[in-house]
Amino acid sequence: MAPTVTPIDFSQTPLAKNYTNFYAKIIDDVFTSEECKTIFSTASENDDWKPAGLSAEGPEPTVHSSFRNSDRILRIDDTLGAMIYERLRPHVEELYEITPGSEWAGIVGKAGKKQGPTWKLVGVNARLSFLRYGPGHYFKPHCDGLNEINGHKSFVTLHLYLNEDSEGGATRFWTPDKKEYLDVHPKLGRVLIFQQRMLVHSGEEVTKGLKHTMRSDFMFEQISEA
Secondary structure, three states, X not given: OOOEEEEOOHHHOOOHHHHOOOOEEEEEOOOOHHHHHHHHHHHHOOOOOEEOOEOOOOOOOEOOOOOEEOEEEEEEOHHHHHHHHHHHHHHOHHXXXXXXXXXXXXXXXXXXXXXXXXXXXXEEOOEEXXXXXXXXXXXXXXXXXXOEEOOEEEEEEEEEEOOOOOEEOOEEEEOOOOOOEXXXXXXXXXXXXXXXXXXXXEEOXXXXXXXXXXXXXXXXXXXXXX
């Protein structure tokens, strides 16, 4: 089955006032069920699940289960990261090069700004975060932080849903005042891609079963001066 790509047009949703020209898309059937099983097993068969922490100024993340309540395995895997990138790259042509004033310039800076650096898509972050949400697990509304590794910066998050045996657990995009929202539901082999800058979202509470996902970032290299 060929992948199905569905851009999220926030202007046609209840979030239009806040997120018009914000970037997000859904890609379905880009990974098969067997591939999802294999990807999940690379982490779960070799490492132990630990409570997911939050980034902190100190050397180690700290756990705050009232805000983020789930389990995580962190895995550095260049080979798997490269495979995921090659599979997704044909479906994100609009990210290949982001220039000032272009349609998706708001991914890397203020939308509509005519000057600034140009950024080139170079890969997927090899730091792969495998997540396990059981009943009662959630991640409260937040914006993803931008990572910087070896001179490359992350501006776009990717979530790969590795099963669909749970209930609840939608990725929910919120208006900043938390009054309106848009849900993307877990589906086996589905990839949700969205900009990190200023896009508020949550992992809604799982009510039944286990939700398994893998999170990483698309990484960019600056190829021109501001």
